[in-house]
Amino acid sequence: MLLTVIQIVLFFGIPYLLVVLENKSKFIKTVGPIIFCYAIGIIWANSGLPLDASLSDTISSVLIPIAITLILLNSDFLTLKKNVKKTGLSFLLLCISVMSVAAISVFIFPNVYENSKIASMLVGCYTGGTPNLFAIGYGVNADKNTIIVANLADQVLGGAYFLFICTLAKPLLSKFTKQISVATEKTDYQKESIVSKLTIPLKEKIKQGVIAILIGIGALGVSIGISYLLTKQATNVAVIMLCVSLIGVALSFVKGVRQNKVSYPLGQYFIYVFSLAVGSMADMQLIIGQSVQVLGIVAFVLFATMTLHFILALLLKIDVDTIIITSIAGIFGPAFIIPTAKAIKNEGVILIGIATGLLGYAIGNFMGLSLYEILKLIN
DSSP states (O other), X not given: OHHHHHHHHHHHHHHHHHHHHHTTOHHHHHHOHHHHHHHHXXXXXXXXXXXXXXXXXXXXXXXXXXXXXXXXXXXXXXXXXHHHHHHHHHHHHHHHHHHHHHHHHHHHSTTSTTHHHHHHHHHHHHHHOHHHHHHHHHHTTOOHHHHHHHHHHHHHHHHHHHHHIIXXXXXXXXGGOOOOOOOOOOOHHHHOOTTSOOSSOHHHHHHHXXXXXXXXXXXXXXXXXXXXXXXXXXXXXXXXXXXXXXXXXXXXXXXXXXXOTTHHHHHHHHHHHHHHHHHTTOOHHHHHHHOHXXXXXXXXXXHHHHHHHHHHHHHTTOOHHHHHHHHHHHHHOGGGHHHHHHHTTOGGGHHHHHHHHHHHHHHHHHHXXXXXXXXXXXX
16 A cells, blocks of 8 residues: 555656756756656666556556646647648558558568567557557457567557657658648647746636646546447547547637636646656566567567658658657557657647547557458468
């Protein structure tokens, strides 16, 4: 019980400390609290220190839909209209890339156990995120160990890719294109952090914070209910993510809700906690020690897909931020859109990024299962 309390305190305390230090340290401000949270989580997970992985999973699962709701309350819909065509094209190129690379991987790694099933799972994973990986794994009747190892490999390599996206991707890709990225002017409350001196009294700040959290919890509760009604599963991730996004968008049209000055920075803070929790679930020892071959095929599919997608998108003159956000939408799903948008300093792509990730949820399973049937015919 004591360890659980300590873990919860650290999960919420470390991100808060980093936000405080961000205002005082140029290094932390440059790198960003998200990167530090993610890195600290990975180090913690592989250090041998006490850690309840199930608690990490619970915290990340609960906080991300609440965070998405809070941040969407202040979203700019003009960006959605301006950038929808380029985003759709970029996501199409990502789908073509992952289907092609995954199919090729089966022939490059012929001795990997259940290679066709792994390739199919990765197609779903890299067009809509982890939920699709599990769905396709069960759909093709893959061995449970195969599903677990593929997921663990994806977590570690995905972490490396996420760090690349948040640090080097934008300056690197910007060298190859002059296309201007779509951005929106942030409002005053979007520029504030959770510890900034908002231009409202402390009492009002607390009041608005409580209201924001209640809205987030309420949106999550409604989404869980809808998930159960539609699928008979209270924790269907795709349905819940879709619902909280729609609720956040709908409530943003209510002037009083949209003008809540605490909802946005509070949502940002929850994203930091989420990043720490996700990082703490990476188990590098299990992957490296038992699953080198699986690690190889996952690495090939992930990084070859990334490279091919980047090349095709640049050739078709798609701007860098759109390339990055659609890549993250496909490879990680909606959950990582907000931290990515913040890392590349263009929060105007949040809405279109989440919409793209939700589209990936919808088509990822179909793509993965289709590839598996095609590979069965070839083999």
